[in-house]
Amino acid sequence: MSVTLKEVALAAGVSTAAVSKVLHGRGSSIRVSPERARLIRETAERLSYYPNALARGLRGSRTHTVGLIFENFGDISTGPLYLSQLLGGVGTKLFPNHYRLTILPELPHDDVLGAIADGQIEGVIWCKLARDERTQQQIRNCPIPIVALNAGRPEALCGPVYVNCDNEAGIELAVEHLWNLGHRKILFVNELQEVTTPDCILRREAFLDSMAKRGVDATGDTRVWEWNLYEFRDMWASGEPYTAILGWTERAASVILERAAEMGVRVPEDLSVVGFDSTPFCESTTPKLTAVKQPIFDMAQHAAGVLLELTQGQRPANDSVIFPCTLDVRDSTTIPSQR
Amino acid sequence: MSVTLKEVALAAGVSTAAVSKVLHGRGSSIRVSPERARLIRETAERLSYYPNALARGLRGSRTHTVGLIFENFGDISTGPLYLSQLLGGVGTKLFPNHYRLTILPELPHDDVLGAIADGQIEGVIWCKLARDERTQQQIRNCPIPIVALNAGRPEALCGPVYVNCDNEAGIELAVEHLWNLGHRKILFVNELQEVTTPDCILRREAFLDSMAKRGVDATGDTRVWEWNLYEFRDMWASGEPYTAILGWTERAASVILERAAEMGVRVPEDLSVVGFDSTPFCESTTPKLTAVKQPIFDMAQHAAGVLLELTQGQRPANDSVIFPCTLDVRDSTTIPSQR
DNA sequence: TGCGATTGATTAATCGTTCAATTGAAACGG
């Protein structure tokens, strides 16, 4: 089907080694006469020869590809802007360096290493990398470098390079904002189902710490939320005097806005709401959502840069990096009122 | 570094052929006794062996990877929601079939074929595929199937399968909407610089046709817009009696909104604005943007499905598919007023 | 018993490159 090196060599009447050297040889050891080199180049052009990356990769050179693991990739609810900013950041680093990005399909946990270690990718950016023992096991056996993005606190284990935002400081900003407005009874809303995503665990703990710092034991004030109207209605109807809700993502917070609207609960008059990961989407909610902002574009760009260094065999200058968060105050928060 | 088939064979005391057959053999020709098979499987597990995809691909089996060409990938201004919906659609088709998606870096036009034909990908989804002679040449030489997405009208050439929305009908919807409101002098805004993107050309022509159908020669009423304030100011100040602007993308229209705001031009009172490609972003502009909607998620999903069929060597049931458009009327259009 | 068919397993060629080792010839120095 495709034209091979051998065919070019045959057509030009030279050895395959000569063709290989001329077309891809490292500068130093080119032992081919100029006229021969020209002939080879012309023949390759004429036959429209393109080198087979699989063969080159197999022989030991690079594949110029890095992988991306991103759970629930197709699920727009993850936050489409989060994803495109992440991809944009990764891309601006990879593409100018002639690297491609492969998005790995979601796999049963046992098969992940098989997909990573199959020789196709030189390294992997692993988003929301879990901390369970089985995953840790796989990471230890992984033959290529891993950069963990948005995967909790770095010091919990050695191995991958971690890139994240300062979740604790971000949550503290949100709590401080609410506290200063006068809120004392605040509900923290986790992800759906079990709480297993590292950043969700981290933000939850940070919330408890921030409240404890202010003398409040908020242990009972976190919820695994099922995103349905009944949960919200029960919570609201039970008369628990929450005046503010802090969602672990922008999406979590925006669903709360929807539920509140359905229940006729006014935001921010009756209830203040804060999200995490401020994107332009927060501008389009009603009311506009106050949210913590993490610099995901920069984080992703940095992660890609570190990964490239690692694939070159360099130890990166600084191991793991934590980016600062800021708070974008919009219209979903105000001083609490008595119900 | 990684464990190879050979090492597994050695450790188990069998031939490499036996290992290969047991671990990956097609159901029919497995000629290995059960106890041996078990031994082999156990050994592979114990040594944590993972097959090398490069070697397998080289030998002739599939790479289970398809490529995506998307110009200006890192440029968020392309419309981040357009991109994530596209990726979501492609992903939902590919991933359940255990295919991966590789995003190819932007390349000088001459090198594109080299990247496509290097054996790493089985097929490619080429967004905004250009129609110039050089690109056509490359396509003819391409050894793997191509599906063109958002790349103009199918019948212009044979070869790739085309997936697109009905640009003409979409533009007609927009023009009809404006016309019915009473607008007669409408400006169409193309992309930056030269007009080369196939869909932009198509939409421009559709605009001229829709106007001509209503007895208006709009030949002079299209602009290559440089997105700067001066252009808009000049247009506005020159007293050209445009009462409505139709942008070739959602982004083009939203920039017009920004310029209008900077100039103190009121939308929609002084000027009606319509965009193409209605996304949730259109909800966050001020005022909310009226726009034509193309079902990009479905289009992308279909494109991926067709590509998978093509890589299996099947001729897809229907060659090229055109998806219908709808119009999302929001707050940026109203009846024209006299200035 | 003898012969073909079947089963279980191995050998070796192959995919398209790269590159260390090798060859052959020309140039050079004494």
Added chain:
DNA sequence: CCGTTTCAATTGAACGATTAATCAATCGCA
């Protein structure tokens, strides 16, 4: 004139898998 160096070019062994071809042993059956 011969041994050594330099240069140009080739040979052939990997890389890690797949698989057609081959082989040896066993089985079935007339």
